Each structure stands twice: as structure tokens, then as C-alpha cells.
Amino acid sequence: MILALILAAAILGASRAAVQRVVGWLGLGRPDPIDPAEYFDTVGRELRRGSSLRHALAIPVPGSRLARLALTGQPIELVSSEVVTMLSLSDDLPAAGIRLASRTGAPSSKVFGRLAEQARAAKQHQRDRGAATAQARLSAAVVGLVPPGLGMAILTAGGGRHLAQPGPARTAVVFGAGLQLLGLVVIAVLLRLER
Secondary structure (H helix, E strand, C coil), rough: CCHHHHHHHHHHHHHHHHHHHHHHCCCCCCCCCCCCCHHHHHHHHHHCCCCHHHHHHHCCCCCCHHHHHHHHHCCCCHHHHHHHHHCCCCCHHHHHHHHHHHCCCCCHHHHHHHHHHHHHHHHHHHHHEEEEEEEHHHHHHHHHHHHHHHHHEEEEEEEEHCCCCCHHHHHHHHHHHHHHHHHHHHHHHHHHHHH
């Protein structure tokens, strides 16, 4: 009976994961996040075409809360903070640029061009960090798994009799194990610094 319940739970969990994967694959789940670089490029392009700042902020995201705030004349501080929230930005520079453009009335398409460049650079930096972290994790797997695996293969093939006696074989194994442990510690520290 318990085995049947465990099997039913596993099938239910697998089917739920399969349904979620199909929904995501078909694009029926949550909408894709808005790329900040594309958003700022579109805003800058609309400003160059002669749109007002509020219309330019709303055009890339029709029907969104940001569009409603911008087009109904809400305070620009509220609109600019919604841009930061909607784009999941980590700094307040875009909001400051929007507030400055609103208050001065100066041509602000260049400001949004710079914001798009900054967003692209941040995205590239994030990709580079992800690649470095993946490389460090792969190195940790190699350093942590390959030598013990080779050691087990040597022991099962009868090479363990040399380790029982004092001598260069035992010294090499102890030294190698120490280097392996040191390598794992260094990789763990590097991964912690990447966070």
C-alpha cells in the first residue's frame, strides 16, 4: 500500500512538471521579462520621432501598469519608480534620468540611448559571471570526483598493498589528497566571492 502511494505521488509530480514544461514551451505561462536595453532603445526611438516623454515610456509596454501611470498624468516620480520595478533594475539611475528629462524638458533620447548601453553592458557582465561560475563548478566536480574515482579503481585492481607500507606511494597519496582538499577549498572560496 505504501509503495502504491509513493508511486502515485511520483507519477503526479512528474505529470505536473511535464504540464508546466509544456505550458512554458508553448508560451502560455508568465510573460517574458522585458529586456531593459530594448525598452530604453524603444523609448529613445519614440522620443526622436517626436513623442512626449510620457507616451514614449508607455509605448513599449501597452496595457501595463506603467503605461496607465504614464498616460493618466500620475507624478513622474511614481512613473519612474515603476520603470525601475518593471524592469527589475538594481539601481535608480534610470529613474533619475526620467525625472531629469521630465523636469528640464530637454531632448532626452541620448539619455535613453546611454541607459540602453548600460543595460547591455550589465547583461553581458551577468553572462560572464554565469560562465565563470559554471566553469568553477565544473572544476570542483573534476577535482572532487576524478581522483577518488581513480583511487578506487587502483584499490580494486590490487594496488592498495603498496599503500599499506610506508614509502613513496603512501607519501604521494597523502600529498595528493592534501592538494585535492586545498583545490576544493580554493574553488569554494571563489564561488562564494562570485555571489
